[in-house]
Amino acid sequence: MKLKRYIFILMVLFIAFLFPSKVNALELTLSYSASNGCGFTMLLSYDNTGSIDGFLFLDGGTNIKYGLDNKLIYKKYYDSNLGEIVVENIYSNVDSEYNIAGSSDLLITGYDKDGNQLFIKQYGGNGEDEYISYFKSYNDFGINDGNVVVFRTDSSDLDVIPGYVMVKFDLNGGVVWKKNINDYYNKNLYYVVDNKVDSIFYIKNSSLEKKELLVKVGKKIQILIFILLTIVMIKMVILMELYLLEQIMILV
Structure with missing residues (x-):
């Protein structure tokens, strides 16, 4: 018939x-973000104009970037030849040699691979700025082009929403961009990599859950x-x- x-x-x-077709990875990861867990930390990646261009997966000295199409851009490991930065907190009631507008600032010192000082930069606002961590930044060719510092702030004059913030500094200590990451920082965006981002792990009701990236x-x-x-x-x-x-x- x-x-x-x-x-x-x-x-x-x-x-x-x-x-x-595949769900946009950003929507998926933010939708299923939850409390802390164990695994790689996932952060958004930004180009030098401050536009989102992918996702970073960090674990100690390991730095992996995937583009918005979920294709691998680079995988980098700790390299002492790239030099280091040292970030510390300085406090207005203790470190009188510094001009600190609020209660605390960040003091960032850059060194080359031989330990020679390249720059020293004070960064902070009119409130409390507390250092958390930093990781190296790379361009899409895998070449180190700076460092990203993550910190918590309640300062109102940094031209960024207070809370958890990450700022990219170039190799000379200049600010490239700054972003508030309250929406997803510290929210177990964890993953499994098999030559591509194919799934994430997240914590739900104190148990480990897995969510495939290919969802309906x-x-x-x-x-x-x-x-x-x-x-x-x-x-x-x-x-x-x-x-x-x-x-x-x-x-x-």
Whole structure:
């Protein structure tokens, strides 16, 4: 029957619709972020204009970057030949030799691989600025082009929303960009890498959960629509069969 064939084709097309393309990785990771756990730390990556250009996965000296298309950009390991920066807190009630507007600032000192001082920079605002960590920054060719410092601040004059902040400094200590990361910092964006970002681990109700990166958008809603549409199709087939049977009876 032609009607049955058309209905069957429609059902096949709808089933294919249930398997859309990959969910945007940023939406997925933020949607499933939770409390602290164990694993790699994930942060957004920014180009030198301050625009999001990928994702960073950090673990000690390991620095891995994936682009927004989830393709590997680079994988870097600790390299003493790149030199270091030392970041420390300085306090207005203790370190009187510094001009500190608030209660504390960051003091960042850069060194080359031989330990020679390259720069020293004081950074902070009119409140409390507390250092957390730093990691090396690389361009998309894997060449070290600076350092990113993560800290907590309640200063209101740093041109960034107070809270958890990361600032990129170039190799001379100049500020490249600064970003508030309250939305996702310290929220177990953890992952598994098999030559690509294919899944993340996250903590839910104190247990370790895994979420595949290839997920179905609005899956529950789509399944419900599919069930309803299937019921309608079945009813159409039954009604058509009854109609044809009725026509046959009339002809007989």
